[in-house]
Amino acid sequence: MKKRQMDLLGLVLLVCLSLLCAACAPSQEKMDTLATEVAAGIYATLTAQAPIETPTATIIPSPTAVPSPTTTPTPGAMVAVSVLNVREGPGTTYTALGQLNRGEELDITGQFENCSWVKMKSRSSGLEGWVAGGEQYIELRIPCEQIPLGVFHPQTGWIQRGEGGGYGTMTVDNGTAKDGVVILTANDQAVMAAYIRAGEKFTLQGIQDGTYALYFSTGSDWNGKEFMTDPRRQRFTDAFEFSTSASAYTIWDVTLHTVTGGTASAQDVGEGDFPAIGE
Template identity: 45%
Template sequence: MSHHTLLIGMKSFLALPLLLAFTPPIKAQTGERCFSETGFCISGRIREFWEQNGGLPVFGFPISPLQEELIEGQPFQVQWFERNRLELHPENRRPYDVLLGRLGVERLNAQGRDWFMFPKSVPQSGCRFFPETGHNVCGAFLSQWRANGLELDGRPGKTTAENLALFGLPLSGVIEETLSDGKVYQVQWFERVRLEFHPANPPSYQVLLGLLGNELRFPVASQPVSSPTPESVVVTGNAVAVREGPGSSYPEIGQLAQSSELDVVGQFNNCTWLKVRYRSQNLTGWIPGEQVALLKRCDAIPLGTFRPITGVFLREAQSDGKGELTIENGTDQDGVVILTVNNIPQLSAYVRSHDALTVSGITDGIYQIYFSTGSEWNGREFTVNASYRKFRDMLAFETRVSDDTITYTIWRITLHPVAGGTAATDNVGRDNFPGVGR
């Protein structure tokens, strides 16, 4: 048996944590620091706090002078910034004498949106679940949440308390909204901020804090893109199992009694499976479509997102092949690998973060290898933090028979950077990325 191993070492690292560029802490200063970009200055405790806790990436430029405002009915000295509002609370000891406004909540209220009505979730593997609000934070948004925070203890690294002091609790899952530039982005709302994913930016600046200060100080007539109104249905079966994903192989996470009232929030495989939300138990999962009576047409229900189990989606021309491919995914994102011949998918496989999969029975041939990483899979693609790449070199599988000896090809690829790796990858446009099946 001939054994060929391909260690994938990317020229540009993939799926590394996305971090804000923080300004290192400096000694407190009492003089003014002025910004020609907006014409306002910061000084004293506000300047010290701004410079020690992130500066421009976290707060943005000042957009007002230090002034008195009523906050929850009480007068405080505050200063507005592009991304937040800093409030002086001299009644508190340092570092709690400067607090951030709850601009995420205030912005949602200004839009007439009740954050409690955002669809709730259940704990998901690889994510940070917040039972206080019923939401997960995953992927690049979770990396951002964990890596950044206000400085409270003077020690290296960020504690959960410091993360919460900057972001607050999540108020929503990842949703799509139209921002001030008129484009639709994936965002997640928190008590104090809105995290946004900007895929066109360099990797270190793809996750940004929204300009909530600007939006509240200078409101414009814009409406967020909202999800379709979920259809309310009643369960017709009895003791219906609710599963993590659209299939009986997924773990059961709950049961529904007959006549339970549900919201349908997604579908898969032409409504063979429905993603439903059971509000009274704060439960969201998948049930067979035959267990409810739908009033909407299936094509009016959006594809629901889920996390597939590591395994093969599609096999074509794999009946008597001998080749073997091992896929290792050491990234913090789930991945999909697709083998094509003449741009036609021959094999597609899902590999969860920090998991591996070995596929045998691959037919002889020369294959182009594509892979995508991200989260919130909808059966076709990742809907959050999706990236699309291909290996520059082709993979050749060959079987040889001589006398009573059979030799065949074994490849091993990794989706994470490997020291001494031998393969380069290239970015691929979303429109040029093959589908997982025909």
């Protein structure tokens, strides 16, 4: 009887304890809230501990150009005599500008009459001008046909003297501001020609009897064939007659500039219609 009472008492205590525990346990809503807070805390912790990668720019150096080695051009010629005169133009009648010594290296810039004269500049002294082009004077290292005609300032005088043999004369006055070249032609062929500097005169002599046309050109930078700068080519409209008798011969006076009372006129001609000289 005591044992059953004890068992009953224990059962009662167990039921009371269960009820007590059930009363103390949190509700499902609190459990869900707690789980959310725990998960958020874990995420925040992991996020705070995770390293943040900051993007960095990669600098790629620009390629540095390697300078090409510079080479000194081969000189066009070398002086072959002890002393060589440098002149203002291609000829011994031109003023001497200075002298060169054997072995001086020259840069060639032009030539005249198949390199009988060459225009040059000395590499050592800087002196520029014309020198005789014969092999006894210089050692030319460039084929003559590759050298352009050089420009110069001729003196007033003959360019092409002609056969002569006549008595007729023609005096040409170049009163223009530019140098001029006059060419006397017969049957469309140049008979004689002269270079006349601005403000100077020249007389063509030895003109044979016949009918002639007179062409003239003005400009600057003459190369032995034509003016390279500001060329103007013209032809006198009227022909020029020359005749000789036992007591008289023909004399003409011509001006390349306009004069009061002048009776001659001229017209422009194209390059292809202008007579060639020195050929």
